[in-house]
């Protein structure tokens with residue numbers, strides 16, 4: 220990491236705003252770059268429960284403050300790799316019409332990896348994780364563990380799309396004489412996951428850019444970023460007005476700006492030592508798993524979908540993905556509207572459409588019918604899934620413990636789940652031959668990590684359905700009370 224931070228400093232990456240002009244020309248010429256690009260606003264730190272390696276505030280940070288600047292020279296982009304290497308440029312241009320910008324960036328990334336120490340990005344490339352847990356890396360056992368048909372389908376589709384991209388790009392990579400290891404699907408998957416989970420948006424390339432040091436920020440779901448009065452006062456009083464200028468518009472965390480650099484900003488106030496997080500976008504947990512390989516226990520953007528008949532989905536002009544259940548168990552506004560319309564006799568729909576689109580309840584009876592329908596749908600869905608929330612919660616405890624166990628044979632026996640673990644081992648054609656004080660092999664530990672993610676996802680899914688049932692029951696109770704009083 221020290222080598223990366225030194226290399227980045229040499230390229231002008233910095234966590235402090237550069238002075239408007241050097242104090243004197245001789246001082247500018249003689250000043251050597253600092254030994255680290257961090258230390259003034261940020262430091263690298265470990266956050267075991269929130270993304271692992273990440274960036275912490277090196278001092279108290281103000282909202283809207285510039286915390287990292289990464290000049291274009293440090294960014295890994297397809298155009299930069301090709302500008303530096305005419306052979307790659309010539310081969311890519313011959314294949315370009317058939318390839319997407321993401322495929323081209325992946326090929327450029329693998330080409331740089333193939334250069335080893337001769338790559339100008341070597342200090343950066345050697346700090347990129349060596350494996351990922353995005354959905355496409357899940358094997359059949361782990362995919363099955365998601366249990367919910369839609370999620371299984373997303374995982375399978377993600378993997379087959381990446382495979383087909385790899386096959387399409389194979390002739391180009393052969394022409395570039397990639398080493399056999401880099402031609403393998405495993406390498407493509409690694410590079411795909413790197414691009415998927417670490418790129419930042421740039422205007423001139425849909426695939427984005429890899430941003431050394433800037434890609435060390437972990438994720439927090441974007442929340443309501445409306446300006447609080449306190450923040451406005453802070454901006455008004457701020458001495459560094461130039462830095463804070465436009466900070467009300469700068470509630471996005473980062474952008475490639477006119478100074479030819481990627482600039483990243485604190486999107487809220489941070490106390491020294493706190494983890495500084497970026498909101499990469501609003502994602503459901505399945506999307507986070509698909510693109511980034513993790514999920515959040517509390518995700519405000521989570522959407523829980525249940526199987527709906529075609530006639531419900533097509534009853535309005537609403538997009539299908541707006542028909543879902545919120546993490547607190549409440550049906551989404553659109554799901555509620557669609558169900559109100561669907562439960563109304565066809566000949567009356569037109570007459571009540573104004574009421575429905577404004578979000579009003581049609582009648583107590585209609586609302587009770589919807590709530591009963593939702594209860595039965597959620598209960599039916601839960602019954603069809605092979606395990607319960609309680610089982611999944613215990614399995615999660617087991618999976619967590621077993622990954623940290625130094626005595627797996629005894630622990631598997633003591634913690635239960637021997638049967639599930641035997642199926643897991645059979646899938647991996649492994650036997651539990653680890654003696655006391657030995658850890659499981661890395662291959663199995665990584666699979667356990669992905670299995671845990673799958674169980675975590677399905678457990679959250681079921682919990683939301685249970686919350687929906689409780690919500691509907693309490694509403695029915697309330698409506699019955701109202702009806703009885705009429």
Ligand SMILES: C[S@@+](CC[C@H](N)C(=O)[O-])C[C@H]1O[C@@H](n2cnc3c(N)ncnc32)[C@H](O)[C@@H]1O
Nearest residue numbers: 269270271272416417434435436437438511513
């Ligand atoms: C841009 S990188 C962030 C830095 C990364 N932790 C590292 O060590 O290089 C994004 C990856 O960090 C991890 N990550 C980010 N935010 C996370 C979070 N809130 N919880 C768990 N993992 C997270 C995921 O593996 C994700 O794909």
